[in-house]
Amino acid sequence: MADITYKSKINRIRTFALSLIFIGFIIMYVGLLFRNIGWLMLVFIILGTLAIIFSCVVYFWIGMLSTRAVPIICPSCDKPTKMLGRVDACMHCKQPLTLDKSLEGKEFDERYNSKKKRRS
Numbered sequence: 001m002a003d004i005t006y007k008s009k010i011n012r013i014r015t016f017a018l019s020l021i022f023i024g025f026i027i028m029y030v031g032l033l034f035r036n037i038g039w040l041m042l043v044f045i046i047l048g049t050l051a052i053i054f055s056c057v058v059y060f061w062i063g064m065l066s067t068r069a070v071p072i073i074c075p076s077c078d079k080p081t082k083m084l085g086r087v088d089a090c091m092h093c094k095q096p097l098t099l100d101k102s103l104e105g106k107e108f109d110e111r112y113n114s115k116k117k118r119r120s
């Protein structure tokens with residue numbers, strides 16, 4: 001159980017969006033260090049703002065994904081979680097989950113989500 005480092009997709013995107021906000025603030029902070037050079041400071045502040053705007057877009061995207069995700073009860077921890085695609089991990093205990101019976105018991109592989117793998 002401790003070996004499973006896989007995170008659920010929604011959690012992963014959420015972490016990404018959150019880190020984007022931090023990156024945005026760091027970029028703006030770096031910009032303030034260059035306040036003697038007006039245009040450089042402006043470039044950093046614009047980049048930082050863009051990162052924060054982009055993270056808002058990502059948060060919006062998570063909302064869209066969540067509505068499409070399949071809500072299930074995790075068989076491992078009995079908590080409600082959401083699945084994206086054919087294979088995903090539980091949000092709470094990171095238990096790999098699949099909607100496809102033919103993949104049950106197989107080694108967990110995110111590539112099962114791709115179309116190429118689906119055909120073979």
Ligand SMILES: [Zn+2]
Pocket residue numbers: 074075076077078079081090091092093094095
């Ligand atoms: Zn679980």
